[in-house]
Amino acid sequence: MADTLASLADSFKNMGVARAYGPPVNLGGEDIVPVALVSFGFGGGMESDQGASGGGGGGFVVPLGVYRTVNGRAAFRPNTIAMLVLLVPLVSVAGGAMRKAVLAARK
Template sequence: MADAFSSLVETFKNVGVSRAYGAPVQIGGEELVPVALVSFGFGGGGDAGSNGTAGAAEGGGGGGFVLPLGVYTSNGPGRVVFRANTLMVLAGLVPVVCAVGMAIRGVLKTVSANRRQP
C-alpha cells in the first residue's frame, strides 16, 4: 500500500495552477487561454492487526472533477479580458442560492416564532 501511495503522490505532485489554466489555443486568429476549476482528492487506510502488523483490510480510492469556467482573451491592444462560461457560472451559483434561501427561511421562521410568543 505504501508503494501505491507514493505513486499517487508523484502523480499529483505537479497538479496546481498548471491544471487550472490550459495551454493557449488559437481559434479564428484569436488566442484563448482556458480556465477551469480543478479539484481532486484521494485517501486510503488499513486495519492494523492485534500485534501491530498490517491486517487483511486495506484500501484506497480517489476522485476529482473539472469545471470549465471560461477563457482569457485579448480585447484590443494590451487588454486581457475574461469571458465566462455562462452555463458553468450558473451551475456554480446553485449552491450559493440554495444556502442563501435556507438562511432566509431560517430567519423568517425565527421571526415568526418570536412574534407568536406573548
C-alpha cells in the first residue's frame, strides 16, 4: 500500500498548469501556445472483513485552442468544435431549468 501511495504522489508532481498549457511552438514566425482542459480523478476502497482493496482512476484532456501572437499581443483562438462539445451540457441544463421555470410560472 505504501508503494501505491508513493507512486500516486510521484504522479501528482507532474500535474498542474504544465498539463493545461503546452510548450510554445514557433510556426511561421508566430509563437503558439496550445491550451487544454485537463481533468483527472481517482478513488479507492477497502473491505475490512475480507481484506480486499481496490482503486482506479482516469482523466481526460480537451484541446480548447491556442494562444498566438497578433501584432505583438497574445490573442486566444478557440477550438470551435471542442467549445461546442463543452457547451452541450451547459445548454442542456439551462434548457431544463428554463422548462421547469416556465412550468412553475404556469401554476
